[in-house]
Amino acid sequence: MRQGAMKNQRKAFLRDLLFLGVVALITAVLLLMFPEKKDPVFSASENFLVEMLLIMPAVMVLMGLFSVFVPDELIVRYLGGDSGVKSMLLAIFIGAFPTGPLYVAFPIAASLLKKGARVASVIAFLSAWACIKIPQELVELQFLGAGFMLARLTLTVVFVLAMGLLIERIVGRELRDVPGIPNPGKPEVSSGQKESKR
């Protein structure tokens, strides 16, 4: 199971390298054809490269710390079976800490539902996991500025809450019979094994 995941990761990495190779090749060909474009292309690339190198290592350290210090059980313990609007805000707050791609959150969401957490909270948790990551907000702040970041963050929180309540209206307050993990051999919530994939 774990080896399979590592193999997949390696494959994805090779695919990314190939993508970089293709882009580099296209850049080289285009610049050979239009040498006068060299300056604008490189100066734009250089600006962004410097900006990213200034913040990326720090962002990665933050994400690494979150993934190691905030185990999945902690999330389930805090959110399972809770209700009320306060729990939805808590769900957003808790969803904003851990890292890793969204599909890591699906099994956690499934076990939350099985434990009787309200649907609106689980939707809020999933959405927060998807788009209110703290390291992500920091990168947004760096590149798009405080106004953009704060406006989008506020609107996202408001609409995520509304969406959770709307979905709850449609499917009901509780949904204990979700399918859950497709692979029954795997423990329901795996901790410590999670590695940040981004």
Next chain:
Amino acid sequence: MNTTALFINVLALVCLLIGFWKDEARARRALVVAAKSFVRILPTMLAIILIIGLMSGFVPEKTISEIVGEEAGLVGILTVAFLGAILHIPSLIAFPLAASLLEKGASVTSVAVFITTLTMIGFVTLPLEMRILGNKLALLRNALSFIVAIIIGLIMGVIL
């Protein structure tokens, strides 16, 4: 180094020190995870940086603002929303791309819509989500997220 970059680095350093103070072994593991994720994201990051460069050099600002600018209208917004939903770019890397588009004449609305659908909707992971959370919940979440993303973008276009 600007203030934001400085703030992020100081924050990371403080968190790291607290981590080491609380549990050294775990903090070390966090650093390993960080190094791995950095290597993992590096090829995509470099590729996007080259693409940003190419875009600045070869695509005239007029073309960009025609496709994703103010005058692109609803069709433009729907296009970026859809692109964000199907593309699988790490969101961290989408921000510099979004910033360069914004610089080149894209509208606030389309950039906000793009980032929001990119992060909230996973077309690639939808089958997995349906299997784990059930078809109804997964489809509802993704469909509503699409609509919400467009509303968020439109409001941002008005207030910013």
